[in-house]
């Protein structure tokens with residue numbers, strides 16, 4: 291049986307999709323976001339879990355998920371690095387009538403994305419920056435594949451874009467106009483969830499002896515979030 295490399299499990303997640311959720315954080319990520327608050331998920335490590343194990347574990351708490359209209363979210367790291375495992379898991383969930391959400395950066399091959407989309411009920415799709423140079427600065431990678439994968443996901447699933455607002459980095463008026471334009475040109479309307487950049491991940495970078503490059507950047511304030519919300523609403527985009 292196929293197994294997945296995982297980092298951790300949250301059996302009562304309340305912030306990664308609708309309702310209460312079983313959140314499986316898979317291990318492995320090929321982006322290197324300089325603001326990542328989970329750099330300890332980048333390497334795959336040795337912890338593995340089977341589809342059967344996950345389903346059995348979900349069943350222990352299922353009444354809470356069902357009562358809150360929740361389900362399973364697979365997050366990371368980047369879940370699409372293990373697309374076969376996630377597709378198999380979501381397929382089983384469909385059979386068991388468990389709602390599934392994919393939480394992805396979109397940095398994956400379109401074929402891997404399609405495999406998982408076939409069994410996903412919803413997608414949380416993280417956009418770091420629309421401007422390619424800024425994206426490269428933030429993640430080390432170009433965003434062309436990510437943006438075309440966003441279009442692909444929006445054409446077949448219910449997508450919510452997640453945007454981490456990083457003061458002075460990706461929250462200028464031009465940044466948000468570009469984000470709005472991107473969204474308004476997608477094949478279906480979707481919502482944006484704004485996440486304030488915070489500094490809690492720094493200790494993990496220190497523990498892993500990695501250089502944290504955003505020491506000078508403050509956490510996003512309520513005003514920072516409100517300003518981005520306003521600019522998106524001016525472009526008729528739903529912010530949740």
Ligand code: SF4
Pocket residue numbers: 319320321322323325326327328329331366367368395
């Ligand atoms: S995609 Fe997510 S897990 Fe990967 S480096 Fe970026 S923030 Fe971290």
